[in-house]
Amino acid sequence: MSDLGVSELGRVTARGTPRQIGRTLGEAGRDAVHEVLLKADYWRAVINPAHAGAVETMAVNLQTLFPAIWEELQGMADELHLPLEQVVAWNCRGDLMSNVPDGCTTVQIPGPAPMIGHNEDGMPGFRGHAFLAELTPDDGPALMSFCYPGSIPGHTFATNAAGLVQTVNNLRLHNVTADLPRMGLGRAILRCDTLDQALDQCHRHTASGGFHMSLAQAGDPRLMSVEFGGGQCSAQAIETPAVHANHALHMGQGAPGQTITPSSRDRQARGTRLLADGVTDPLRILRDTGGAGLPIHRVRADDPDHENTLATAIFRVELSKVEWSVYDQTSQGPVFATP
Numbered sequence: 001m002s003d004l005g006v007s008e009l010g011r012v013t014a015r016g017t018p019r020q021i022g023r024t025l026g027e028a029g030r031d032a033v034h035e036v037l038l039k040a041d042y043w044r045a046v047i048n049p050a051h052a053g054a055v056e057t058m059a060v061n062l063q064t065l066f067p068a069i070w071e072e073l074q075g076m077a078d079e080l081h082l083p084l085e086q087v088v089a090w091n092c093r094g095d096l097m098s099n100v101p102d103g104c105t106t107v108q109i110p111g112p113a114p115m116i117g118h119n120e121d122g123m124p125g126f127r128g129h130a131f132l133a134e135l136t137p138d139d140g141p142a143l144m145s146f147c148y149p150g151s152i153p154g155h156t157f158a159t160n161a162a163g164l165v166q167t168v169n170n171l172r173l174h175n176v177t178a179d180l181p182r183m184g185l186g187r188a189i190l191r192c193d194t195l196d197q198a199l200d201q202c203h204r205h206t207a208s209g210g211f212h213m214s215l216a217q218a219g220d221p222r223l224m225s226v227e228f229g230g231g232q233c234s235a236q237a238i239e240t241p242a243v244h245a246n247h248a249l250h251m252g253q254g255a256p257g258q259t260i261t262p263s264s265r266d267r268q269a270r271g272t273r274l275l276a277d278g279v280t281d282p283l284r285i286l287r288d289t290g291g292a293g294l295p296i297h298r299v300r301a302d303d304p305d306h307e308n309t310l311a312t313a314i315f316r317v318e319l320s321k322v323e324w325s326v327y328d329q330t331s332q333g334p335v336f337a338t339p
Contacts, residue, residue, distance in 0.1 A: 001134055001144060007335035008328045009311060010131030012147070017138055018068040022075025022152075025133065029149025030080050032129035037090075037150055040123065042100055046093045047086045054096060054178065055089045062088075062184045065205075068139060069187045072152055080150060088181075090150055094170060095178035095209035098259055102155070102170035103307035105245050105267050105296055106214050107282040108238045114223040116214050116315045117282025118157045118167040120146055121298055124308040132326060132336055140191040146311055146326070154186030155211070157313040159322050162193045163218030165315045170246050171210030172259035173230045179207035182229060186211065195220050199235055202226050206233045210258065212244055216317040223317075227251040241280050243271030263305045266293030283327075286312050299329065 001011070014024035037043050063070040077087040093100045103121030108114075122130070129149050136142040143160040145153035157167045166189055185205050192198040195217040202213070210229030216222065223238040227248045234251040246264035270291035279285055286309075289295040298309045309329055316323040325334035 001132065001336055001339060007331065008128045009326070009335060010129070011134075011336070012131050013134045015136035018071035019075035021135055021137060022072035023079045025072070025147060025152070026076035026079030028131055028133075029129070029147070032126060032149035033080055033082070036123070036125040036129065040125070042093070043090065046096055046100075047089050051089060051096050052085075055085065055092055058092050058095060058178055058181045058184070059085075059088050061180050065180065066184060066188050068137070068191070069152065069184050072187070076150070076152065087150065091152055091183050092178070092181040094183070094211075095176060095181050098172040098174055098176075100170070101306045103246055103263070103298070103305055104167075104169045105243065105271065105286060106167050106169055106212070107271065107285050108214050108223055108225060108242045108244065109280055109282060110223045110238045110240065112221070113319070114216050114221075114317045115282055116165055116167055116216060116223070116317070117286050118214070118313045119286045119297065119309045120156050120311045120313070121307040121309050122148055123306065124301070124303070127308065127310055127329060130310050141193065143190050144324075145190065146313070152183060152187050154188070154190050155183045158190055159315060159324060160190050163317075163322050164190070164192060164195060164198060165214075165216045165317055165322055166190060166198070167214045167313070167315075169212040169244055171212055171227065171229055171248050172246065172261070173210035173248070174257040174259070176209050176230045177207065178209055180205050182208040182211045186213070189213070189215075195222060195224065199224065199226065202228050202235065203233045206231050210248065212248065214244070216315075218317055218322050219319055225250070230257065241275045243268065243275060243285065245271070261305050263294045263298070263303065263307075266291065267296045269293065270296055282314055283312065
């Protein structure tokens with residue numbers, strides 16, 4: 001990772017066992033979790049004892065299926081100085097509630113070198129506290145991921161040493177009974193060596209909250225749009241430029257059972273309009289503040305979904321490598337990029 005200047009995004013490096021990596025991530029996010037997250041209504045709602053049974057079910061299944069990810073959460077809880085069950089519950093938030101403050105917009109541009117652009121929209125209070133993590137696990141591919149304090153990688157934007165690219169959008173599905181946390185599955189995908197392995201994981205584990213992922217891999221011409229959750233999964237190859245906000249577009253029966261917020265509706269419509277007008281530069285679309293409705297690039301203090309754009313990532317998925325650049329909320333140029 002090349003550091004291109006002063007940024008409001010931090011930078012963290014970690015290597016070793018999953019628990020060691022989790023401890024580094026926990027230490028990096030500890031101050032913000034205690035100063036920002038623990039004061040938020042969302043935190044109190046998620047750790048409510050009413051969710052204890054659901055959290056226990058997901059925790060047991062995560063520990064059984066993906067023990068390394070479970071150990072990462074244990075290490076994170078150690079250094080956050082919080083009970084493990086609370087940290088696990090927070091990392092199950094989108095499986096327990098449909099209104100958590102996880103937004104995002106993704107632009108998908110297919111071609112010989114597919115491009116994926118992504119706005120990472122989250123709690124405004126985390127501005128200045130989020131960070132990019134370079135992780136080198138003992139037992140899996142190295143990766144670069146955007147991280148929120150108190151959250152494992154796998155639900156934002158990332159790329160790993162196998163050339164796999166992942167960007168993630170929240171889907172606000174209703175009436176979900178989850179067996180596995182969607183963030184745990186997202187983290188598991190970053191342990192995959194191939195795009196087919198990642199797609200298999202999505203199809204295999206659908207009893208979770210809702211996510212949309214854009215997935216691609218260096219050397220593979222496919223650019224995949226995957227929606228899953230609530231027992232369903234739909235994976236489609238992107239053949240023409242597309243945009244995806246925070247509601248399911250092609251998952252069939254998942255679509256009626258979801259919340260489509262005004263922001264998600266407006267960002268989807270504005271991005272689609274820009275593509276129809278011939279705009280295919282992902283950064284231009286993701287930085288757009290025009291249109292009649294709520295903007296794609298989100299900086300308003302009164303955002304109705306309580307989300308702001310904290311970072312923008314652009315990935316170019318070439319034959320032998322992935323080129324990427326990351327912008328913070330206001331930077332004119334990238335603040336981090338491929339070494």
